[in-house]
Amino acid sequence: MNTEPAFDVIILGAGAAGMMCALTAGQQGLRVLLLEKSNKPGKKILMSGGGRCNFTNLHTAPENFISANPHFCKSALSRYTPWHFIELVARHDIPYHEKELGQLFCDRSSKDIVNMLLDECAAGGVELRLNVAVVDLVVGAQIKVTTDQGTFHADHLVVATGGLSIPKMGGSDFGYQLAERLGLSILPKRAALVPFIFTDQHKALFAALSGSAIAVSVSVPDQSTAPTFQHQMLFTHRGLSGPAMLQISSYWQQGHALCIDLLPGIEVLAELTASKSHAPNQTLVQWLSHHWPKKVAEALLTWQFPDWAVRSLQALNQQQLQLVANWLGGWLLKPSGTEGYRTAEVTLGGVDTTALSSKTMACQTQPNVYFIGEVVDVTGHLGGFNFQWAWASGHAAGQALLESKRS
Numbered sequence: 067m068n069t070e071p072a073f074d075v076i077i078l079g080a081g082a083a084g085m086m087c088a089l090t091a092g093q094q095g096l097r098v099l100l101l102e103k104s105n106k107p108g109k110k111i112l113m114s115g116g117g118r119c120n121f122t123n124l125h126t127a128p129e130n131f132i133s134a135n136p137h138f139c140k141s142a143l144s145r146y147t148p149w150h151f152i153e154l155v156a157r158h159d160i161p162y163h164e165k166e167l168g169q170l171f172c173d174r175s176s177k178d179i180v181n182m183l184l185d186e187c188a189a190g191g192v193e194l195r196l197n198v199a200v201v202d203l204v205v206g207a208q209i210k211v212t213t214d215q216g217t218f219h220a221d222h223l224v225v226a227t228g229g230l231s232i233p234k235m236g237g238s239d240f241g242y243q244l245a246e247r248l249g250l251s252i253l254p255k256r257a258a259l260v261p262f263i264f265t266d267q268h269k270a271l272f273a274a275l276s277g278s279a280i281a282v283s284v285s286v287p288d289q290s291t292a293p294t295f296q297h298q299m300l301f302t303h304r305g306l307s308g309p310a311m312l313q314i315s316s317y318w319q320q321g322h323a324l325c326i327d328l329l330p331g332i333e334v335l336a337e338l339t340a341s342k343s344h345a346p347n348q349t350l351v352q353w354l355s356h357h358w359p360k361k362v363a364e365a366l367l368t369w370q371f372p373d374w375a376v377r378s379l380q381a382l383n384q385q386q387l388q389l390v391a392n393w394l395g396g397w398l399l400k401p402s403g404t405e406g407y408r409t410a411e412v413t414l415g416g417v418d419t420t421a422l423s424s425k426t427m428a429c430q431t432q433p434n435v436y437f438i439g440e441v442v443d444v445t446g447h448l449g450g451f452n453f454q455w456a457w458a459s460g461h462a463a464g465q466a467l468l469e470s471k472r473s
């Protein structure tokens with residue numbers, strides 16, 4: 067009987083983390099089988115960044131990640147930095163640019179990144195199989211994966227099956243279920259980097275402004291440790307979106323209010339008082355239209371202060387101006403919920419990192435099984451951080467596989 071396993075490692079999931087792990091291990095001479103359930107590798111890469119893939123962020127730091135153990139991501143991120151990925155991108159002559167805040171995007175298309183990863187996998191002799199359904203999985207000293215395309219054996223298993231977001235694009239609970247089967251705990255999961263919906267009276271207000279955006283800063287008062295995000299807020303047919311809202315959604319929980327500073331960086335009362343003295347005839351709406359599109363100023367002021375919106379500044383007393391300033395500086399709003407996994411960019415929570423090695427991503431109790439990428443309880447902020455985690459954790463596991471083979 068041939069006891070030699072056919073592969074050193076079987077990787078489940080040809081997304082960002084799985085392909086990075088496969089190319090790293092393959093190029094070091096390991097025999098790698100990469101199994102993907104869908105008909106294409108890297109579907110989320112293809113749809114990311116509006117089709118241009120925000121593939122990393124120059125300012126990547128552990129503070130850009132949410133995890134029950136904020137230290138867990140540090141080792142992998144420090145050993146595979148944005149510059150390592152940029153070097154790879156440059157080697158493939160892929161044109162890119164910094165959009166803002168260190169966010170790097172492809173000039174042409176996300177396809178460039180997927181093709182690059184596939185070329186690198188091919189260079190490492192990785193065997194990629196698509197449309198594979200895993201039927202059974204035996205985890206022991208050896209790994210046996212039974213699929214509709216045959217049964218495969220390996221020394222190691224890497225789980226890179228991603229999170230629950232966008233089920234149509236491959237979002238699946240496979241990795242969580244497997245982790246549970248192996249006795250690992252799963253930290254509570256929820257949709258993150260996701261738009262808010264409102265089903266109360268705000269819905270019609272926001273729907274009427276759908277497509278307009280203003281710069282805000284937003285926080286969650288109930289979550290004192292959550293950061294404040296300053297960026298654009300977009301009105302939608304169902305509620306609020308845009309980068310500021312997506313970012314804060316990762317910290318928001320059902321029932322919490324958002325506190326939105328509608329004119330960040332502006333001393334509103336001082337500006338209103340000064341305007342009252344040098345342009346006393348302008349209305350509140352006219353004054354706010356210097357900062358926002360007129361349509362937004364009109365709708366929000368009429369909503370909040372129906373009797374004052376078109377009054378001149380001189381007709382408003384100091385107490386009234388103070389109330390306007392208070393509202394603009396901290397509008398408290400309670401979303402009804404989020405759009406959920408249907409549109410969320412990521413899944414927060416997941417495989418508890420206390421069961422994993424931060425150096426190798428291997429399970430402490432089952433050292434030949436590794437969890438990488440989004441399935442792990444490490445979630446990046448918006449801006450290329452989630453891909454950087456996928457590259458870094460995939461690379462860490464890929465390197466560890468070789469070390470484990472040597473020892």
Ligand SMILES: Cc1cc2nc3c(=O)[nH]c(=O)nc-3n(C[C@H](O)[C@H](O)[C@H](O)COP(=O)(O)OP(=O)(O)OC[C@H]3O[C@@H](n4cnc5c(N)ncnc54)[C@H](O)[C@@H]3O)c2cc1C
Nearest residue numbers: 079081082083103114115120227228236439440450452453
């Ligand atoms: C619309 C959208 C835009 C995004 N834009 C960005 C961005 O610009 N920048 C950024 O940093 N992040 C972005 N993200 C987040 C980013 O895509 C993910 O964090 C990242 O893809 C996670 O990588 P992963 O390899 O862990 O999982 P995935 O990329 O989701 O890959 C998991 C793979 O596993 C496969 N799979 C699942 N179950 C099985 C199974 N049982 N057997 C075999 N295969 C299986 C899936 O089909 C999939 O191909 C975006 C996400 C979305 C949804």
